[in-house]
Amino acid sequence: MSTKKFNPGDSVRVREAYPPGHVRTPYFVRGCNGQIQQFVGSFANPEELAYGRDGKPEMQLYRVTFKQSDVWQGYQGPAADTLVIDIYEHWLEPIS
């Protein structure tokens, strides 16, 4: 078991990375700031499973909340609207 890097309430930024393989982090959220809502669990890494490997070591998965207005330019909806996405730890960077 590896230790968790983030706790609920922590501010994070999604890495602005564009690797060529199979990834589960949506394009539209890369580079956006959000907040850790909860720790979901440890899972075999889908980026490895996609190529027939065992996905070990398991990766920590977090549920991350984003303000819609931080994700979409010119967002017209209510300011309190949020979007929740499950994101693996190696895609997240701390914001102080």
Added chain:
Amino acid sequence: MTLRRHHDMGGLDAGPVEDSEHDYAMWEKRVDAIVKVLSTPERKLLSTDELRRGIEELGPGVYDELNYYERWISSATNILLEKGVVSVDELGRKMAEIEARWTADRENLASETRS
């Protein structure tokens, strides 16, 4: 230059959603069954992530051209070839055999209808 991969289209304009009910064709149900059977814990010949990766690798043209289950069977086929579960020759011969049987069946059916 876009860094977005073609399949990763969340947030793009996609037009209206077709909300009518529709049943699946028999071949689509078969594709679903084949993929499920390949993925069982005893076999582990194909994982969800591999299937997704295979679909993402079809490329923009093919991705748009194929429907949902055509993408599934194309991806599953490529991955089984990659892993050596089936060979190109074996698959090609089987496909030709089924196509010949299918054509013959249709011709027989047509001549029976005429007589």
